[in-house]
Amino acid sequence: MRLKSPSASSLLMAPGLGWLALFLVVPCAIVFLLAFFQRGIYGGVDYVLTWENFARALDPLYLSILWQSAVLAGEATAIALLIGYPAAYAIARASQRWQPVLLVLVMLPFWSNYLIRTYAWIVLLNRKGVANEAMIDWGLITEPLSLLYNSGAVITGLVYNYLPFVILAVYASLSRLDRSLLEASEDLGAPPWRSFLRVTLPLSLPGVAAGGIFVFVLSIGNFITPDLLGGGRIQMVGNLIYDQFLTARDWPFGAALSMLLIAIMLLLLFAQALAVRRAGGERKEA
Amino acid sequence: MGLRLHLGLIYVFLYGPILLLMVLSLNESGLPTAWSGLSFRWYEALAENEAIRRAALNSLIVAGVSTVIATALGTLLAIGVERRRGSAALDALLFAPMIIPDIVLAIALLSFYFMLSFSLGLHSIILSHVVFNIAFACAVVRARLKHFDWAMIEASEDLGASALTTFVRVTLPAILPGVIAAALLAFTLSIDEFIIAFFTAGAGLASTTLPMQVYSMIRFGVTPEINALATLFLLTSFTLVLFAQRLSGRRGAFA
Numbered sequence: 439m440r441l442k443s444p445s446a447s448s449l450l451m452a453p454g455l456g457w458l459a460l461f462l463v464v465p466c467a468i469v470f471l472l473a474f475f476q477r478g479i480y481g482g483v484d485y486v487l488t489w490e491n492f493a494r495a496l497d498p499l500y501l502s503i504l505w506q507s508a509v510l511a512g513e514a515t516a517i518a519l520l521i522g523y524p525a526a527y528a529i530a531r532a533s534q535r536w537q538p539v540l541l542v543l544v545m546l547p548f549w550s551n552y553l554i555r556t557y558a559w560i561v562l563l564n565r566k567g568v569a570n571e572a573m574i575d576w577g578l579i580t581e582p583l584s585l586l587y588n589s590g591a592v593i594t595g596l597v598y599n600y601l602p603f604v605i606l607a608v609y610a611s612l613s614r615l616d617r618s619l620l621e622a623s624e625d626l627g628a629p630p631w632r633s634f635l636r637v638t639l640p641l642s643l644p645g646v647a648a649g650g651i652f653v654f655v656l657s658i659g660n661f662i663t664p665d666l667l668g669g670g671r672i673q674m675v676g677n678l679i680y681d682q683f684l685t686a687r688d689w690p691f692g693a694a695l696s697m698l699l700i701a702i703m704l705l706l707l708f709a710q711a712l713a714v715r716r717a718g719g720e721r722k723e724a
Numbered sequence: 725m726g727l728r729l730h731l732g733l734i735y736v737f738l739y740g741p742i743l744l745l746m747v748l749s750l751n752e753s754g755l756p757t758a759w760s761g762l763s764f765r766w767y768e769a770l771a772e773n774e775a776i777r778r779a780a781l782n783s784l785i786v787a788g789v790s791t792v793i794a795t796a797l798g799t800l801l802a803i804g805v806e807r808r809r810g811s812a813a814l815d816a817l818l819f820a821p822m823i824i825p826d827i828v829l830a831i832a833l834l835s836f837y838f839m840l841s842f843s844l845g846l847h848s849i850i851l852s853h854v855v856f857n858i859a860f861a862c863a864v865v866r867a868r869l870k871h872f873d874w875a876m877i878e879a880s881e882d883l884g885a886s887a888l889t890t891f892v893r894v895t896l897p898a899i900l901p902g903v904i905a906a907a908l909l910a911f912t913l914s915i916d917e918f919i920i921a922f923f924t925a926g927a928g929l930a931s932t933t934l935p936m937q938v939y940s941m942i943r944f945g946v947t948p949e950i951n952a953l954a955t956l957f958l959l960t961s962f963t964l965v966l967f968a969q970r971l972s973g974r975r976g977a978f979a
Contacts, residue, residue, distance in 0.1 A: 446887065447807040454801030454858050455817070461855045462821060465832035468839060521734065528731040540731070542969055547738050549909075550961035551916040553935055554954040557942050558741035561748065561756055564946065568744060571757035601738070652823070659825030661919065666942060676827045683831050683923070693835070696828045703823070 472693035483689055491694035500678070504698070507674035510589060510664075511657035514596035518653050519646060521597075522604035526645075527638075529605070530612035541609065548602035556595050556666050563591055563667075587669030595663040600656060604649035611645025612638070644717070647710045655703045675699055742958055749955040754948030766952040773949065775929070779937035786846055786921070786933055787914035790853035795907040797854070798861025803895065805862070806869040821859035829855065830923035837924065844926025849933065852924045853914045860913060861906035864972055868902025905972035912964045916957070 473491055476484040494500065529540045547555060562568050563585040570582040585591060615638065623633040657663075661676030668674075675695060682692025748756055752763035770776055805814060821829070833852045837844060876898070880890040896903070918935035925931040934957075941950050 447804040450800045450804030450807075454797040454804075454862065457797055457854060457858060458817060458821070461833065461836070461851060462829075463817075465829075465836035466824075468835045469828070469832045472835060521730075524727055524730045525734040528727040531727070542966070543735060544738070546962055546965060547742060549912055549965045550742075551918075551935065551938075551954075551957045553916075553918050553938050553942065554745070554957050555742070557938075557950065557954060558745050560942065561745060561946055561951070562741055566756070567946075568756050575757075598737070598741070601734070605734075655823070656825060659827055661827050676825065679827050679831060683834065689831075689835065692831060696831060699825060699828060703825075 469693045469696055472690050473697045475690045477688045477690050491691045492698075494691060495694055495698055500695075503673050503678055504675060506672075507658045507676075510592060510672070510674060511596070511654045511660075514593045514600070514657045515650050515653045517593065518597045518601050518604045519608075519650055522601050522649065523608050523642075523646065526605045526608035526612055529609050530615075537613075541606065544602045544605050548599075552599060552662060553666075555599055556663055559591065559595050559598065559667055560586065563594075586667060587671055589668070589672055591667040592664050592672050592674075595667040596653070596657045596660065599663070600653040603652050607649030607652065608642060608645040611642045611648075615641050640717075644710075644714050647713065651703075651706045651710055655699075655706065658702065659699050745951050746955045746958065749948070749951035751948070756946065766948040767956075769949050770952045770956075775932075776934070776937060776949075776953065778929075779932045779934045782846060782931060783915050783934040786849050786853060787911050790850045790857055790914045791907050791910040793850075794854045794857030794910045795861050795903060798858045798906060798910075799865050799899070799903050801858065802862045802865035802869055803899075806866055806872070807874070818859055818862055821856040822863070826917075826919040830920045833920065834923045844924060845931045846925075848924045848926065849921045849931065852920050853917060856917075856920075857910040857914060861910050864906040864909055864968075865899060865902045868899045868905075868972060872898055901971040905968040908964045908968035908971070912961050912968075916961060 472483065474487050474489070476486045476488050476490065478484045495504070525544070529537055529544070532540055560567070564570070565582045565584065565586070567585070569585060570579075573579045574582065619637050619641070620633055623637050624630075628636070658674065659676045659679075660674055661680050664672045664674045664677055665680075675698070679692050679695050679699070682688045682695065686692075749766055750762050750764070751759055752765065753760035754766065801818075805818070829852075833848075833855075836842075837848055842848065872895075876894050877890055880894045881887075885893065916935060918933075918939060921933045922936055922939070925933070925936065934953075938950065938953060938957075941947065941953075
């Protein structure tokens with residue numbers, strides 16, 4: 439019945455898909471091609487095929503920036519998961535009536551302006567900021583500390599901005615968890631911590647992976663947080679891409695870096711899909 | 725008990741910085757630490773700032789137009805997708821604009837416009853914002869359509885109604901809350917969006933949007949006007965998102 443008129447359905451989808459084809463697929467294809475061309479002498483593009491842009495991305499200078507972004511993004515991801523998981527667990531254990539409210543409260547900041555959420559941390563952490571002044575008032579310190587413009591500030595900003603999504607993703611898999619499995623585990627005499635480690639945690643891993651990948655990818659490609667909270671001292675792949683397009687005018691190299699970013703993202707998503715499928719298969723066999 | 729305390733601290737972490745900005749925006753002295761009394765003077769300063777007024781108008785134009793286009797296309801797309809058998813490729817395409825890093829979409833669109841020698845300005849920001857807004861609008865309407873009884877369409881068609889009549893009299897009324905929620909969300913996303921607008925606005929101040937204005941202000945340092953502007957931004961987003969949330973039901977597409 440749903441398939442009664444596939445042509446009507448295609449007609450409905452045509453404008454939206456056309457828009458995405460023109461303004462998403464074609465531009466991404468252009469970036470893909472750009473990555474294989476040479477940079478022109480005056481900052482333009484020479485249409486000569488080359489691998490040079492990717493080779494350059496592996497140059498020690500750029501490799502160290504790539505590595506630094508991966509480390510920062512990894513740290514932000516780990517912290518977000520460590521503090522987000524118990525929060526999601528607490529929401530999943532709350533009464534049914536409260537769960538939607540608690541979730542909306544988690545997600546609300548996520549839908550507000552990213553720049554402003556980041557700016558709030560400048561107000562908190564700068565030398566004359568709220569944190570420093572408060573600590574001086576309480577006599578904890580005499581001189582203001584440099585809380586801003588370092589990797590700690592960048593990680594804090596990333597965790598702050600993406601934590602809601604981690605909580606949402608973990609909650610989604612926890613709320614789907616079959617309670618009878620936990621009861622069975624309890625009936626068989628497992629203490630709560632063992633039930634958690636052997637039942638709850640493994641079954642919530644898809645949510646952990648989804649949330650983790652999201653934080654990692656958006657962090658590694660971030661440009662606003664390192665720019666504003668790192669004060670230009672912390673460079674991440676996002677800043678590098680930004681520079682290639684707006685300052686250095688080396689579009690092919692910027693395009694190659696973008697493709698690397700997308701490749702990392704796709705690889706992670708693919709690994710996750712594979713892991714979820716394998717886990718699903720195992721359960722069916724068992 | 726420990727879990728609840730943890731959750732409470734998470735809310736303090738999430739809302740503390742935001743609430744701090746709101747309180748500071750009302751501080752007469754404008755200083756982050758010395759409270760000298762309640763005042764709306766920074767909001768007045770904001771209203772008198774010519775650059776901010778122009779940027780606000782630009783943002784409203786961009787968000788308004790891109791919302792209308794994206795909601796219309798996204799709704800049709802959602803109905804089309806839900807009516808047929810699921811396709812992984814289609815789902816991936818509709819998911820892509822939500823997960824692709826902003827900076828990549830921004831440089832891709834900039835390259836695209838450059839290759840076509842397309843002029844940059846408010847119109848190119850609008851075209852660009854529709855891309856991610858279609859995806860979000862489509863997702864919200866699809867969530868609504870999960871509870872839609874497709875037999876109603878068949879009944880309407882069997883009774884001789886044209887496809888258009890069926891859409892206007894049957895489908896649209898049933899999914900209208902979802903469509904409005906999608907529009908509110910699209911508007912919020914567009915009015916907040918910075919990076920893509922920054923790359924596709926072109927040179928000159930004429931097409932500066934409000935987030936672009938905020939960005940250049942932040943780079944100059946902390947000022948009381950930014951706190952006031954930030955508060956307005958936050959309150960607008962919160963209102964629109966809560967409203968969208970109500971409309972799309974308890975378990976909408978976005979938490």
